[in-house]
Structure formats: structure tokens, C-alpha cells
Amino acid sequence: MNTALHQDFYVFATVVTAIFLEAAPFLLLGALVSSLLEVYCPPERIGNFVPQGRITGVLFGLGAGMLLPTCECGVVPIVRRLLLKKVPPHAAITYMLAAPVINPIVLVSTYVAFRGDIWMVLGRVGLVALTAATVGLSFGRMEQFLLQPQGEAGDMTQQHHNLGCDCGVDHGGGSQPRIIGALAHAAWEFLDMGKYLILGSFAAGLIKTFLPDTFLAFFENNLFLAVAVMMFLAVVVSVCSEADSFVAASFWSFPKAAQLSFITIGPMVDLKLIMMYGGVFHRRGVIILVLVPTFIIYLASILLGTILG
Secondary structure (H helix, E strand, O other), X not given: OHHHHHHHHHHHHHHHHHHHHHHHHHHHHHHHHHHHHHHHOOHHHXXXXXXXXXXXXXXXXXXXXXXXXXXXXXXXXXXHHHHHOOOOHHHXXXXXXXXXXXXXXXXXHHHHHOOOOHHHHHHHHHHHHHHHHHHHHHHHOOHHHOEOOOOOHHHHHHHHHHOOOOOOOOOOOOOOXXXXXXXXXXXXXXXXXXXXXXXXXXXHHHHHHHOOHHHHHHHHOOHHHHHHHHHHHHHHHOOOOOOHHHHHHOOOOOOHHHHHHHHHHOOOOOHHHHHHHHOOEOHHHHHHHHHHHXXXXXXXXXXXXXXXX
16 A cells, blocks of 8 residues: 555656656746846837737737747736737737737747647647637727726736836836846746746646546546636646646646647636736626636637547
């Protein structure tokens, strides 16, 4: 009995360590790039070039992550600043949902995590683009849902960066070199998001090691349940977009469509994002940002799983 338990813990530790070590370099690279952009290329500058047209604005929002890559935890305050600069809502919201996935770092990490499966990369990009564009166009028609009145929770993300922020970036008035601030911010962001990667690695290790095979098979063999379970895990575990592919890929026995749902819903809807949305948008706006992506991704994943098997 002790030998079996020892073996289980060995497998558990191996799974957790493997996921973390594979994903950590991409998480660090993402933190470094986003921090350098934060210091040397503020989003307000890019905001000056955003097209005003609805379709062109959405297309710009879909592709802007290739120029200004950021993870989902950093993009919400960026988009708040863009909206305050009068960037069109359809472009800003589309960027907020698409940039954490449609950027070079995440695309490479997805390719590596799924061992060169280009279809998982293309599927992730296509599903995220569809969802982000749909939500962005919806917000373009519902501007009353966007920013909360000044003095309410809508100022939370801005206050965090103005009053005693510990992220290391010189937000004004400081004397430290900008490169030092960028590196300090990258270290802070890596440590801050690293805990979510550890949590995701632990969750995957626990499920794969200690849950009976018959229990997992109950979900694995039912596409509807498999997609729902993987989406639920993505929301609860809240792994950063640079690293979530490695957690999803560890569930190799689940259908590809379920794994795809994990890596598409997570960067749009998870526990930390829901709290951040509540600090920027009205309640009805938060509901749209949570329910619409969940509905689209679930249905699209089921459709893809049914067609492709």
C-alpha cells in the first residue's frame, strides 16, 4: 500500500514539474515583452492609430496583439486606458479578448505544447477571433455598458498603478532608469502569474494521478461533458495564456475539442478576469463578457468535436 502511494506521489510530482518547467519559459518571455512594451511603447500611442470604422476597428483589434502582446491579466487596465482615450469600444474590446492569444508568444507556446499540431494553433486563433469579434461588435452598439462612473469601482485598475503600485514600473515622477523598471515589472508579473501556473500544474497532476480512470472515462467519452469540464477547469484554475496550453495538453486522453475549449475560454473568462471586469465595466457589461464567450466557445467546440471527431 505504501509502495503504491509512493508511486502515485512520484507520478504526481513528475507531472507537476514537467508542466511547470515546459511552460515557465514562455510565461517569463511574455512578462518580459509586455513589460518592455509598457515602458517603451505605451498603449496610448497605438491608440492614436486605431481606425474609427466598425469593421476596420475590429480587424485592428484582432491583429493588434501581434504588435502589443500582453497576457489577459495585463490587458484589462490597458483597455481601460484606451477607452478613456476615446478609442472606439468595438476595437478596444476586441483587442482585450484577442490579444492574450493572438500574439507571437502564445502562438509559439501553443505549437510547442501540442507537439507541433498546427491545427490546434489554427483552431485556437479562429475560435478566439470569432468570439472576440462578436463581443467587440456587440459592445460597439452598447456603449452604456462600458465604463463605470468616476469614483466607483471603475477606477480600481488605474488607482492600482497610480497609488503605491508594487509592479516596478516607474508610472511617473520616479528617477530609476526605464529598463530597470521594465525588468522589475517583468519579475513582478512572472511571480504574480507563476502562482496560477503552479495551481494549474497541481490541478492537472491531481486529476491525472489520483482520480480513477473510470471516473475520467465518464467525461472523456462524452463530448458534451468533456468540453464542459475542461471549460470549468480553465475558469477556476485561471492559468495565464502563455502557459495554459501545457496544462491543456496534459489532458491528452480528452478530446481535442475539449482541450481547445480550455485554451480559448481561459484567456477570456476566468476567476481573476471576472473580478477585473467588475472593476471596469457595468454589471450588464460583465455579464456579456462572461456569458457570450462561454456560449460561443461551448457550441463551437461541440460542433468541431462532432465534425472532426
